[in-house]
Amino acid sequence: MKPSIALSVEDLSFSYGGKKALDRVSFKIQSGDCTLLLGPNGAGKSTLFSLITRLYDTRDGRIELCGFDIKRQTRKALAKLGVVFQQTTLDMDLTVMQNLRYHTALHGMGRKLAAQRIQQELERLNMYERRFEKIRQLNGGHRRRVEIARALLHKPSVLLLDEPTVGLDVPSRLAIVEYVHQLAIDEKLAVLWASHLIDEIYPDDHLIVLHKGRIKASGTVDEVLKISNTVMIKDAFYTLTQGDQA
Amino acid sequence: MHLPEGRRAGPSRMNILHYWRAMWGIIGRELWRFVTQRERFISALVRPLVWLFVFAAGFRATLGLAITPPYETYILYEVYITPGLCGMIQLFNGMQSSLSMVYDREMGSMRILMVCPLPRWFLLLSKLLAGTAVSILQVYVFLAIAWFYDIKAPWQGYLWVLPALMLAGLMLGALGLLLSSFIKQLENFAGVMNFVIFPMFFMSTALYPLWKLKESSALLYNLAKYDPFSQAIELIRFALYGQFNQPAFIYTLAAFIVFMTAAIIGYNPSKGMMSKKGGG
DSSP states (O other): OOOOEEEEEEEEEEEEETTTEEEEEEEEEEEOOOOEEEOTTSSSSSHHHHHHSSSOOOOOOEEEETTTTEEEEETHHTTTEEEEEEEOOOOOTTTTTHHHHHHHHHTTTOHHHHHHHHHHHHHHHHHHGGTSBBGGGSSSHHHHHHHHHHTTTTTOEEEEEESTTTOOOOEEEEEEHHHHHHHHHHHTTTEEEEEGGGOOOTTTTTEEEEETTEEEEEEHHHHHHHHHOSSHHHHHHHHTTHHHHH | OOOOOOOOOOOOOSHHHHHHHHHHHHHHHHHHHHHHHHHHHHHHHHHHHHHHHIHHHHHHHTTOOOOOOTTTTTOOHHHHHHHHHHHHHHHHHHHHHHHHHHHHHHHHHHHHHHTTTSSSHHHHHHHHHHHHHHHHHHHHHHHHHHHHHTOOTOOOOOHHHHHHHHHHHHHHHHHHHHHHHHOOGGGGHHHHIIIIIIIHTTTTTTSSSSHHHHHHHHHHHHHHTHHHHHHHHHHHHHTTTTTOOHHHHHHHHHHHHHHHHHHHHHHHHTTSSSHTTOOO
């Protein structure tokens, strides 16, 4: 079966006042693809995420999630989307369970279905035993797992992750990277992962290199290496971002 | 970490049940947070109780009050000030909600609410209802304590005051929402205290009747008369004595509609302040 386009971004531009944050950005992500959005700080990654999640208004260009226009069919489009933001967005004073129940309520799930989904997602992230603990009592890695579980509760088709491994220790980071890659393959989930950590890239990943609001290269790892005329992805990133820090 | 079998289609059918569950999810979360945050609960009560037990007791001797509706006889200053303090609880609660919205936006948890597949006006309204429910809970606890202090309204008044508190809470909460759409950082909230809460509270009928203000200054009298907080207090005052103050009701309702509409525009990504400040 031919994979379908889960996320489509066309000619997207955005400015803060007179300062251009995104300039005619276009790309597509298919179901089952894990796409890493690479770019140094200030490249426009967070702005792009804010536009895809409709926190900002799309003035120039078009974004579609599973064929639904984010501007005109906002609710249908957002129902297809799971998001893990860069900052922790959990309520520290509530338990894991309460945080997840809140999310299921926002997505209109009944108690029984919500309980099933919560159990399913927490079990596969090895967090079910900790469901009655307050978020405040969890370490950074476990909080991130809860956020990933929450993003998946309503069975989205597209998963956005905005630098989800920042501040985590190496084992936690690797576990999350592996888990999300496996998730994309097994569940045909389209993943857009913003990062500036080169070691989070898998050989089969698609890459989008964003710099100063423009796409400098996109494609498979091999294609990006070819475009940048380099052999190491680290060098490709350095070359494409003209020496800016990763 | 292991993965189960493939995923099914998404569960969300945009129906009334979805709205209902989402609204109760938001209200339930707010109530739970309020009940478990004991310090917040106590501090919300201490403020009006200090005004009642200390401020009102001190001013009782200096402030003579004529008989004005809804009162049918001479009353103690503590009795006069009680509806004002109910309004004060709701005013501060509205601003507290506004503060928590700014905090949530800075911390990012507001984003989770904003990216769920429901209209933004509905999410804001649910947030508002949640804040109002909390404020009504506080007011009833305050009225119960006042009752033991021998400040008693007719028993029906405690029922009649519920819709009045609902409308007053919505109006003040909507004002808080509106302000939160303009406040860029948590630090700016002190400005709201100085420029909104205090003038609104002191230029109102919470502490002194309009005719007293008229004696002092015509300007102050007019400011107090058209202060939406004054109208909300008068609505509560009359309701507490089983009476319906129609002008106050219309004024408070109109203020709620204006504030709420402006807040919705403020939080609309295509029209409001959200995209201009990069908040979430």
